[in-house]
Amino acid sequence: MIFLFRQPFLHFLLIGILLFALQHYQGLAKTYQLASLDEGATQLLVDDFFSMTARMPAPSDMKKLVAKELDKRILFAEGLRLNFHRDDSVILQRLLRNAIFLGFEGSDKEKIRAAFELGIHESDEVIRARIVQRMASVGRSHATGTPTDAELMDLYQADLSAWQEPARYTFEHLFFSVDREQEPVERAALAFEQLQADSSPQGLGDIFLPGTQFSAKSLRDVASIFGVSFSEYFNSKEFLLKVWQGPIASVFGQHIVRVTAIDPVQQQDFNAVRRELAQRWQEEQENAAFEAYLAQLRGRYRVTTDGELQ
Incomplete structure (x- = not known):
């Protein structure tokens, strides 16, 4: 050797x-x-x-x-x-x-x-x-892997607000456009005074292409149609049900609004959102796997x- x-x-x-x-x-x-x-x-x-x-x-x-x-x-x-x-x-x-x-x-x-x-x-x-x-x-x-019922329930309980159906509003409005010569705020205020004396809105306001009556709309729906500032009215302290109120500003002009019905927030049942929970669980697992791989x-x-x- x-x-x-x-x-x-x-x-x-x-x-x-x-x-x-x-x-x-x-x-x-x-x-x-x-x-x-x-x-x-x-x-x-x-x-x-x-x-x-x-x-x-x-x-x-x-x-x-x-x-x-x-x-x-x-x-x-x-x-x-x-x-x-x-x-x-x-x-x-x-x-x-x-x-x-x-x-x-x-x-x-x-x-x-x-x-x-x-x-x-x-x-x-x-x-x-x-x-x-x-x-x-x-x-x-x-x-890898599939979620257990206990894991999905933990995910559900951890963020209950994520599994709620939002409140929905049914309302009508009168529209006063910024494209007219007279200031929309003045025209809206005058129309509001008329509504106090005579509750009929017929003949008041300008044409609003999306419509004058809306049924069961969430705040997100309202914001997508009128803009965020308008949708914030429905969360304001001044909000009253079945009463004409305004003027309320939007991206298009001024509005007088009357909310006639509210469908309150509804908590969705665990079984009703089981598929979405499984998808969220899978996304969390994939994100964790990616972070581990990157580390x-x-x-x-x-x-x-x-x-x-x-």
Whole structure:
């Protein structure tokens, strides 16, 4: 045995194995490295945040934005490692379109190959989003099992308000448009005085295309027709049943309203919403599976700055 360890060929063999192992490790380490966000990428996050919120992000906001962007980059990098960009018909069609736009010549396969060689798939935002989407599906697919009755009941009891039928209102209204010469508030106030003396609304108000009478409408329904400010009237302290009230503003003008009936909030039975509960349970399991998968990937990838691990 000692004689074997003294043989030069064995020394070369061991050195070769060690060099191969080191090279393999360095290759893996490079595969799982991500560059940190540069100044331009960070500024894009700031700009997007400002365009959506009309304010500059606070330090806590920036921390979340950067973390979310790094998560996307991790998912994208892993998707590339799994070759999602080479077997996805949507991505291949996108690359072909880009290649045609850039004037590449040859067959479709040659155009796509040329696009890959130029790294177009790494900078195209549509392709990046597609790969991130597929990676999210992979993570969610790790969820298994079916809910028990006890789990569904716990979900039902945890948020009873989510399983309520909203209150519904039956009402009529008179409409006074902003498109007329006279101020709608003045015209509505005058009509309201007439209604106090004579309860008949006939001949009063302007034409309102969606109608003048509405039956069993939820506040969401009302808001979709008249706007949120109008729907808030039904929750106000001044609200009275079967009495003309107003003027009440909407996105279209002014209204005088009379609510004639209210169907109160109804709690839906557990069995009536069982299917929706099972769907919510499944979504929660899939979200948890995705978060666990993403956490696993975060532990595998390392962020670098100028080649140095952070």
